[in-house]
Amino acid sequence: MLRELFTLWRDRGSRLARSLGQDREAVSIDARYRRCRAAWQPHLEATRDLILDAARAAAGRELAMVLGSGACLDVPVAELAGQFRQVVLVDAHHPRPARTLAAALPNVRLVAADASGLVQATLDAARGRAPLPDPVPRPEVLPGLRPDFTASVNLASQLAIPFYKLLPRRVPESRRQAFYRGIVQAHFDWLATRPGKTCLVCDTAWERADGETVLDCRDALEGVVLPPPDRxxxxxxxxxxxxxxxxxRQNRVVGYLDFAAVWPAPGLE
Known part of the structure; x- marks a missing residue:
């Protein structure tokens, strides 16, 4: 616990990261990884392998963009940097390991951004200044970039979680649930309309298990249903x-090598 507190003290995030709790979450993830490294390794390797397999199929070699990069435990940053002229890593908070890694690779750039695009709108709604967006719009994540390859990495199931605390209880539960579902849906719609090849890795279910027996299971995507995955x-x-x-506790994870090919997103941008 003392190590986690010290890490947070020396690596506080931006105002955006603090509002989403992402700097604290990064410290918790790092601590759990250190304790559960062996159990996590198959997941991390499967994620990196899928990203690289998808990236190899990209037609262009100019720009790769990764959302949800975090500490880059599950992102093959060096390999992507060797395949593309530029790699952009996007997250609300880039912890020290990610900054160290990027500093060693001249064609890797870190961008702090709200992948949902909804923090300010939610704060305005919480303060009674405006209604919640309905329907939830597709985000504009670095709209000036046209990547040859975009990967969303273990992010989709996390997008709605910070808004559980940001939205006050006076907002009806049905409205909150619709908003959370809309956040996930909008992320998938956005990803499927990116130029170039798109790749998705995400949780679909959170489970408690005793050996092969699943004791209970919670949907991780707020009710949004994905098509059959590649892996x-x-x-x-x-x-x-x-x-x-x-x-x-275990997560069921799915991976898509070409997400745009299977997701029925509304109209291309």
């Missing part, structure tokens, strides 16, 4: 006794 695997995110001596 699936289990991320043993908290093997016992990390969270409890009675069960393991």
């Amino acid at each position: 699936t695997w289990i991320w043993r995110i908290a093997p016992r006794p990390e969270e409890s001596p009675a069960y393991d």
Whole structure:
């Protein structure tokens, strides 16, 4: 705990990152990774392999963009930097390991951005200044860039979570749930309309398990249903006794090598 507090103290995020809790989350992820490194390794390798396989199919070699890069545990940054003239890593908070890695690779750039594009609109709604966006618009993430390859990496299931606290309880639950679902849907719609090749890796379910027996399961995508994926695997995110001596916590993960080919997104931009 003291190590986590010290890490947070020396690596506080921007105002955006603090409003979303992303700097604290980055510290928690790093601490859990150190404790559960062996259990995480198959997931990290499967994610990196899928990203590289998808990137090899990109027609152009100018620009790759990765959303949800975090500490780059699951992103093959050096390999992408060797394949593309420029690599842009996008996250609300870039922790120290990501900054160190980018500093060593001259064609890698870090961009801090709200991937949902909804923080300010949500704060305005929470303060009674405006209604919640309805429908939820597709985000504009670095709209001036036209990447040859875009990857959304273990991000989609996390997008709505910061808004659980940002939205006050006076907003009806049905409206909040529709908003959360809209955030995820809008992200998929945005990803599918990017130029070039698009790749998606994300959780679809969060489970507690005892061996092969699933004790309970929670939808990770706010009710949005994805088409059949190219690959699936289990991320043993908290093997016992990390969270409890009675069960393991695991995520069901899906991967798409060409997301735009399978997602029925409305009209291209």
